[in-house]
Amino acid sequence: MDKRGLGGLDRRRLLLGGAVLGGGALIAGCTSNQSDASTSDVNAAGKAGTDNDKSGKQVSIGFSAPAADHGWMAAITKNAMAQAKQYSDVHFEAVEGTNDVNAQISQVQTLIGKKVDALVILPFDGKALTAVAQQAMDAGIPVINVDRVFDSPLAYRAWVGGDNFGMGLNAGLYIGRTLKAKGASAPVIGEIAGIDNLELTKQRSAGFKRGLAKYGFHVGIRQAANFTADSGQQVMSNVLQARSHLDAVWNHDDDQGIGVEAAIKQANRSEFFMVGGAGSKHAMQEIKADDSVLKATVVYPSNMSASAVKLARLVAQHKGMSDLVGQDLPSSLTLFSATVTKENVDQYLPGAFS
Numbered sequence: 001m002d003k004r005g006l007g008g009l010d011r012r013r014l015l016l017g018g019a020v021l022g023g024g025a026l027i028a029g030c031t032s033n034q035s036d037a038s039t040s041d042v043n044a045a046g047k048a049g050t051d052n053d054k055s056g057k058q059v060s061i062g063f064s065a066p067a068a069d070h071g072w073m074a075a076i077t078k079n080a081m082a083q084a085k086q087y088s089d090v091h092f093e094a095v096e097g098t099n100d101v102n103a104q105i106s107q108v109q110t111l112i113g114k115k116v117d118a119l120v121i122l123p124f125d126g127k128a129l130t131a132v133a134q135q136a137m138d139a140g141i142p143v144i145n146v147d148r149v150f151d152s153p154l155a156y157r158a159w160v161g162g163d164n165f166g167m168g169l170n171a172g173l174y175i176g177r178t179l180k181a182k183g184a185s186a187p188v189i190g191e192i193a194g195i196d197n198l199e200l201t202k203q204r205s206a207g208f209k210r211g212l213a214k215y216g217f218h219v220g221i222r223q224a225a226n227f228t229a230d231s232g233q234q235v236m237s238n239v240l241q242a243r244s245h246l247d248a249v250w251n252h253d254d255d256q257g258i259g260v261e262a263a264i265k266q267a268n269r270s271e272f273f274m275v276g277g278a279g280s281k282h283a284m285q286e287i288k289a290d291d292s293v294l295k296a297t298v299v300y301p302s303n304m305s306a307s308a309v310k311l312a313r314l315v316a317q318h319k320g321m322s323d324l325v326g327q328d329l330p331s332s333l334t335l336f337s338a339t340v341t342k343e344n345v346d347q348y349l350p351g352a353f354s
Contacts, residue, residue, distance in 0.1 A: 055087070063119075067099045071354055075303075076304070079303050118315055122145075166336065171298045172207065229256065236251075269293075299338045302351070
């Protein structure tokens with residue numbers, strides 16, 4: 001789930017590592033292969049290169065997501081559009097992003113009325129959008145559900161999203177491994193979480209606890225913020241005041257981390273190292289520069305929307321995945337949450353969100 005996600009994935013998941021798989025109802029943008037995507041967009045999406053990527057039956061794909069009011073969410077829409085532009089056989093219709101549930105429902109109904117061949121939907125609220133997604137499925141329009149899962153498997157043909165537990169797990173493993181290598185015996189570890197009443201935050205924290213436990217460590221101080229730079233700065237200031245010494249910190253979100261880092265600089269603290277979350281370009285550039293406490297981030301792939309577009313095209317053209325045995329596409333894809341450090345940051349920078 002992304003930072004504003006609701007609910008959790010309760011179906012059997014197929015782990016594929018980090019690889020990409022190859023109100024109003026006004027239409028905000030329609031794209032085909034008439035204009036070229038930028039190099040960074042193409043890298044963030046997935047370059048064509050398999051038999052399935054060869055031009056086939058012309059299909060129309062509708063796309064709906066929340067408003068691009070957050071770096072990660074903006075990248076979701078950008079990457080979906082970039083992926084669609086790579087196919088001459090795809091007519092892509094993206095409705096205007098909105099955080100108004102009723103408006104998003106109306107927009108999806110408009111796409112159903114246009115009889116698109118497939119729908120890619122990242123719902124603002126999975127529960128609230130379940131009925132209209134099922135309406136599309138009942139009308140014979142396959143739905144690819146992105147990130148925030150619908151309440152019923154009847155509402156989607158396939159789900160593709162990130163691994164919140166895996167984010168926390170890999171952050172905990174990195175911190176634990178690093179502290180062990182430094183010979184730490186009883187380190188003070190901080191955690192700056194997101195919004196505590198969200199299931200995704202609970203999953204991230206549970207994974208973090210599990211990762212630290214492998215090395216016999218635990219969280220020494222934990223406070224929740226609000227996934228904004230302002231909240232991150234305020235909460236981190238509180239943590240720094242409460243602890244005169246820290247050994248490591250995990251911050252759940254890189255956008256929130258801008259404020260977290262501001263608080264650290266303001267307090268002139270540098271005795272600890274920090275791990276971020278989600279994989280922003282800003283965070284990766286700092287990791288590459290290696291001139292701050294930020295030493296790693298755990299990715300929550302914004303290119304999941306590009307994978308969803310690829311899946312939507314395949315299902316609309318009645319194709320399977322060429323790298324798997326069988327005709328049918330998987331029903332669930334969970335993308336790996338990679339740990340990005342100075343050693344591998346160049347590999348992940350092209351797909352980082354701004």
